[in-house]
Amino acid sequence: MAWFKKKKEVKAEKKVKIPEGLWVKCDSCREIIYKREIEKNLNVCPKCNYHFRISAHERIRFIADEDSFVEMDIELETTNPLNFQDSMPYITRIEENKKKSGLNEAVIYGDALIKQRPVVLAIMDFSFMGGSMGSVVGEKIARAAERALEKKAPLITVSSSGGARMQEGMFSLMQMAKVSAAIARLKETDVLYISILADPTFGGVTASFAMLGDIIIAEPKSLIGFAGPRVIEQTIKQQLPENFQRAEFLLEHGMIDMVIERKELKNTIYKLIEHFMPANIANSS
């Protein structure tokens, strides 16, 4: 019964980290795959190359040099400006999402190194209220852009968001203007801004900083757009084609520079930084 025993051990060891089980069904090809195998593969399905949604911290692990990321402004928190309440008060919802995601908000940002090159990294996490952009997300993205400008270090953002955060009403909408204004200042200089789009990126995030990158990169098969597919279907009253709003569709329509697999991402970012902002020049300035 050695085989049985071994399985049990693994289960006990992994129990805390992945309570949902050892095996996962791929969202794309429906294959049942051993979870460790997917994790080892940067959360990409080894069968069909589907890029699973991952947490902000997991992303940092394969974009930044080991232990180089220093998070900033962790203590920023939203208030409840509208006194918004649906099935629960907005603040309670925030607390629940903190527990669920292990994050303070839907984005984390800070300094990091990519193959020894200093960058400013801002990464969204869809598991925190659908990656929605409220005041804190807007503020952090704006501060990330300002920090990149100040340090003359490339800004790299990874978006994954359903759009604006309804619970903050117009405060949320205005964040689109705020982050775009901050990016505008960066774009008057020779500091590179690389925007990476992950599944899914929609609404107010796409229609602000995510589409303003000097270089825009998307992960394979990511859904990216302004309006959600369901809203479009209801409006035009017809079914959307299979590849509609996928990363490859955006590439075909000239909206992004490239579709890059997760395992190639760090290398691609590094090459771009080296071409646009060679280290010797960047260091001397």
Next chain:
Amino acid sequence: MGYYLDFEKPLEELEYKIEELKKLSDGSEIDIASEIRSLEKKAKNLRSEIFSKLSPWHKTLLARHPERPYTLDYINMIVEDFVELHGDRRFADDPAVVGGIGKIDGIAMVIIGHQKGRGTRERIIRNFGQPNPEGYRKALRLMKLAERFRKPVVAFIDTPGAYPGMGAEERGQSEAIAANLMEMSKLKTPIISIVIGEGGSGGALAMSVADRLYMLQHSVYSVISPEGCAAILWRKNGDLGTEDFAKAADALKLTAEDLKAFKIIDDIILEPLGGAHREPEVMAKTIKEYILKALELLKTKNLARLVEDRYKKIRKIGSIVTV
């Protein structure tokens, strides 16, 4: 006799009666002038009463009122020698956005705005005021012209939102909106934006990054429509109704009063009693005064200062605490 919203029904009956009496008095010997006068006074009081306690949902309906003046109506009333300009030079001319150059009180300005249609046919042509990317790109082209020729920009905001269509996505709706937000934040000329009806989310924001952002008294500006918000929050079996929409409209804080209190807008432009559509000429005159007053102030700043102040104004919006 115009179009009455549900909450105006008591008023409709009264005003109908007045009309009838007036017709009657034309052809008869009986003197009912005093009767009419008293009814008119009653109608006025009733209207004051109804309009003094409008709910956010009522305001949403008023903002969408089919007789409410649209961008071109205001242009016709306050702009002299207006020349409309067309096209984004990339793909098409979007009828949901209009723009051009003309003079207000002798000062040449570039005027842009969302345009809804009146009547079924025009509404369809104007796509119910929902722009495609071309609309935003046309607006940006005209704003850049304004910058080059040192003309102020006036933008009228009135849209349910950017159009959620297949072509819009293919041609980069997100990029078009983002580009406007970015370019407007640094445009070297004064920008005055006025929400005249519906301020529908990103589609409205893409023309309202401004030095002065005003709202008409009964206009609304929101991150999502009350209907959209209700559908997300109260996904229930069966249809959502007016009550749900009213609840969502309350929660969203989308009125001019709310947004003034939040310092998201600079001022509220009062409407004639009963709404802008009751006395469009009066409304237009007030709007014109606001534009001229704002411009008087903005033109005293040099352009660097103007852009810096605009940046600061946008940069500080947020509801944050440091814990």
